[in-house]
Amino acid sequence: MLRFACSPTADLSLESLRLALMNFVVAMQRNEGFVIRIEDTDQKRNIEGKDAEIVALLELFGITYKDVLYQSKNFKFHSAMAIDLLHRKKAFNCFCSLEELEAKKKKAKEQKRLYSYDGSCEQLPAEEVIDNPKPFTVRIKKPTKNISFVDRVQGELSFSPEEVDSFVILNVDKTPAYDFATAVDDMLSDISVVISSEEQIESAPKQIYVRSSLGYDKAIEYAHLPPMLEADTDTKSLLQEGFLPQAIANYLLTLGTNDSERIFTLEEAKEHFNLAKIGKTAVKFDKERLREINKEHLLRLDDKELSRFVGFADAQIGALAKLFVDSAGTTRELKREIQRIFSKKEIPQKYASTAATLKKIICQAPYFGEYENFIQHLKKESALEERELLTALQLLISGSTDKVEPKEIYPHIKNYIKEIVSC
RNA sequence: GGCCCCAUCGUCUAGCGGUUAGGAUCCCAGGUUUUCAUCCUGGUUACCGGGGUUCGAGUCCCCGUGGGGUCACCA
Numbered sequence: 001m002l003r004f005a006c007s008p009t010a011d012l013s014l015e016s017l018r019l020a021l022m023n024f025v026v027a028m029q030r031n032e033g034f035v036i037r038i039e040d041t042d043q044k045r046n047i048e049g050k051d052a053e054i055v056a057l058l059e060l061f062g063i064t065y066k067d068v069l070y071q072s073k074n075f076k077f078h079s080a081m082a083i084d085l086l087h088r089k090k091a092f093n094c095f096c097s098l099e100e101l102e103a104k105k106k107k108a109k110e111q112k113r114l115y116s117y118d119g120s121c122e123q124l125p126a127e128e129v130i131d132n133p134k135p136f137t138v139r140i141k142k143p144t145k146n147i148s149f150v151d152r153v154q155g156e157l158s159f160s161p162e163e164v165d166s167f168v169i170l171n172v173d174k175t176p177a178y179d180f181a182t183a184v185d186d187m188l189s190d191i192s193v194v195i196s197s198e199e200q201i202e203s204a205p206k207q208i209y210v211r212s213s214l215g216y217d218k219a220i221e222y223a224h225l226p227p228m229l230e231a232d233t234d235t236k237s238l239l240q241e242g243f244l245p246q247a248i249a250n251y252l253l254t255l256g257t258n259d260s261e262r263i264f265t266l267e268e269a270k271e272h273f274n275l276a277k278i279g280k281t282a283v284k285f286d287k288e289r290l291r292e293i294n295k296e297h298l299l300r301l302d303d304k305e306l307s308r309f310v311g312f313a314d315a316q317i318g319a320l321a322k323l324f325v326d327s328a329g330t331t332r333e334l335k336r337e338i339q340r341i342f343s344k345k346e347i348p349q350k351y352a353s354t355a356a357t358l359k360k361i362i363c364q365a366p367y368f369g370e371y372e373n374f375i376q377h378l379k380k381e382s383a384l385e386e387r388e389l390l391t392a393l394q395l396l397i398s399g400s401t402d403k404v405e406p407k408e409i410y411p412h413i414k415n416y417i418k419e420i421v422s423c
Numbered sequence: 424g425g426c427c428c429c430a431u432c433g434u435c436u437a438g439c440g441g442u443u444a445g446g447a448u449c450c451c452a453g454g455u456u457u458u459c460a461u462c463c464u465g466g467u468u469a470c471c472g473g474g475g476u477u478c479g480a481g482u483c484c485c486c487g488u489g490g491g492g493u494c495a496c497c498a
Contacts, residue, residue: 197492
């Protein structure tokens, strides 16, 4: 089983989306299930409805899942396991106040050394623990030897007992702390591989230690990806800008690899994506590159489907839109191009009279299925010189002279020609 | 600040002591194909800096510099 874990406290970032996609693809590759886990243990910070929004976005990107799990529903397991650790003297109650801890941290910082819990409450006599009215947290006793594991991206990693530390597993309100809840949930969900971001590296040894303390000996494989830089945009804005979900997914899955067969659907990613190819170097989010990939996906889109993005339900308009993909890389820009054709045009003074003549002819003309016949008719009726005629026609159709030519456009718009020149 | 990670064309990368430093993409030039998509040929552009080790260093070591991470009763 693989999972995508996210807290319902913020929008789905591109980095998170990338992780979700990778976990999903690897689940497909390994023929394992995939679940979404909402990490909602901090009730104060949760944003109403954010969980549903994130799930809907993931669906939009083509991710399918077995289940959406809420971490808060596992509180009873978290407490039970914390109590188990307490009974087995692998954890202890800690009565230190926040102020005391804060002071010790500050001191450690001043002395420029690593802060770790000093163990004040670890050896308290039993009676002092039982009768103590002070609020308390539960801490796991730090390991006695290094915690080591092999990370699929980072290589061999080893953490000292001080780095793992006697960290809090139950907060003072007895909700589980992050590393503990995650470690337990991964165990309960039978997670096999975790792909997450570099910032979670220090969490891994803690979680490994929690599970081994609980006697769970299945090793979870970790892969901590290097960060994605300069992603000064988010998932929702990219979609609003007119980038296709399949293009965004494609881009995020190729980032950090050198896959030259770079255009693929999420289904095809099963073949193309290779976690082992991801290096330790940070990657830059490059919107220009995404645009190029988006163009490829636009061209691969079914004509009729594409036409819906630009406000029509006609395959011909979709095909028409594809003519503009060279300069317009997003559905939003394509829509602008199509709208330009279907709206009233400003004809430059120089061509005003020619255009008016042509317009009149077109409005009275019969229907022509072929561009050649259409243009011959215009030539005959107007007696205009060819170059001038073409320029005026182009102005009438697209409102500009520097885009795609009438010859290419006509086959797709022949049914709309009178509407377009606004008869 | 302590600890950890990283550094090759604009971008994504190959390279694991000896290469004219390769590919993809973008860009430019030219050419095929008069449905569209496409496709082909050529061109420009890179080893962060400084010291070592070595016959030889993008590659190994050290020091800088730059970027990133982490150091919660947040997730």
